Amino acid sequence: MLKSGAIRALGAMSGTSLDGVDAAVLVTDGVTITEFGPADFRPYSKEESAVLRAALGKWGGAEVEAAAEVIETAHAQILSGFEDVDLVGFHGQTVAHDPANRGTLQIGDGALLAEVLERPVVWDFRSNDVKLGGQGAPLAPFYHFALAKFIGATAPVAFLNLGGVGNITWVDPTKAKPEDAGALIAFDTGPANAPINDLMVKRLGVDRDENGDLAAKGNVDEDILNRFLDHRYFYKIPPKSLDRDDFAALATEVNSLSDADAAATLTACAAMAVVRGMEHCPSMPEKLLVTGGGRHNATLMAMLAAGLDCEVAPVEDAGLDGDVLEAQAFAFLAVRVARGLPTSCPSTTGVGAAVGGGTVSHPLR
Numbered sequence: 001m002l003k004s005g006a007i008r009a010l011g012a013m014s015g016t017s018l019d020g021v022d023a024a025v026l027v028t029d030g031v032t033i034t035e036f037g038p039a040d041f042r043p044y045s046k047e048e049s050a051v052l053r054a055a056l057g058k059w060g061g062a063e064v065e066a067a068a069e070v071i072e073t074a075h076a077q078i079l080s081g082f083e084d085v086d087l088v089g090f091h092g093q094t095v096a097h098d099p100a101n102r103g104t105l106q107i108g109d110g111a112l113l114a115e116v117l118e119r120p121v122v123w124d125f126r127s128n129d130v131k132l133g134g135q136g137a138p139l140a141p142f143y144h145f146a147l148a149k150f151i152g153a154t155a156p157v158a159f160l161n162l163g164g165v166g167n168i169t170w171v172d173p174t175k176a177k178p179e180d181a182g183a184l185i186a187f188d189t190g191p192a193n194a195p196i197n198d199l200m201v202k203r204l205g206v207d208r209d210e211n212g213d214l215a216a217k218g219n220v221d222e223d224i225l226n227r228f229l230d231h232r233y234f235y236k237i238p239p240k241s242l243d244r245d246d247f248a249a250l251a252t253e254v255n256s257l258s259d260a261d262a263a264a265t266l267t268a269c270a271a272m273a274v275v276r277g278m279e280h281c282p283s284m285p286e287k288l289l290v291t292g293g294g295r296h297n298a299t300l301m302a303m304l305a306a307g308l309d310c311e312v313a314p315v316e317d318a319g320l321d322g323d324v325l326e327a328q329a330f331a332f333l334a335v336r337v338a339r340g341l342p343t344s345c346p347s348t349t350g351v352g353a354a355v356g357g358g359t360v361s362h363p364l365r
């Protein structure tokens with residue numbers, strides 16, 4: 001039984017960028033944020049990343065089993081380094097996501113981790129939402145609502161996560177609860193770092209376009225960009241979500257371009273997907289706070305600033321840590337699950353009503 005009030009929750013996130021595991025402690029009661037705790041990062045080796053990439057888009061089989069072993073091992077290693085923790089939120093790794101057919105798969109066994117860590121573990125956050133007709137993503141918006149309150153926002157603010165896929169949360173901080181009507185709108189904007197990272201791995205053997213330096217040297221292919229923006233996804237009303245490889249055809253589109261032009265074009269696609277997505281928000285936010293690895297890409301950030309009529313800044317400008325914000329989100333959501341509070345609602349995932357998700361596994365000993 002969890003003690004009442006704020007507790008120390010440890011969250012972990014392995015995103016679609018496939019770079020490693022973020023872990024962070026958050027002191028919270030599942031409604032408000034009391035304190036940010038320590039954090040850490042455990043990178044994947046090139047061999048581990050290759051195993052994970054081989055499982056993408058698959059719903060089972062040897063590749064998925066091998067990837068699950070990587071996920072469980074990496075999470076056990078990093079999470080066992082934290083002390084004085086009451087609860088663990090384990091997201092696992094999304095390898096397949098098809099909410100239209102009520103399917104989503106995050107690999108990694110939370111019950112096994114509960115035994116290894118000797119602490120209760122909350123996991124499988126998305127399945128219940130998808131089973132009930134929701135998109136199962138994004139799930140961080142309820143945490144973004146708490147963050148807006150924490151930083152003292154009084155006017156609408158938006159949080160943009162630029163991971164492998166981009167997702168945005170528009171928040172009205174004057175509302176009392178995240179599930180209240182008009183409090184949140186959230187959806188995936190489109191591909192973000194994933195196509196850029198895949199390009200860099202394939203052509204240059206490096207993980208990312210550091211600082212957007214390669215893209216800054218290239219020219220955007222406007223024809224490719226315009227075809228990209230004409231995709232039916234951008235006309236769909238939110239809530240909506242994407243699988244990491246839903247825009248896999250982009251890789252073929254830039255095949256004939258130079259390295260720099262390909263990087264510039266894929267970066268422009270990521271930025272303009274966000275610009276297009278902002279058209280679905282009730283109003284232009286006072287500020288767009290950017291988290292995730294994409295905020296380190298100066299070229300991407302400059303493209304966003306040029307395309308939007310609001311201030312664009314990394315979340316650090318608001319005193320937050322963008323490297324671990326998603327891990328903190330799953331610490332926050334773990335507490336909500338353990339206390340029977342909703343973790344998604346119609347305006348975030350399109351589920352029919354505010355619902356909770358997740359499975360709580362307790363160690364047997």
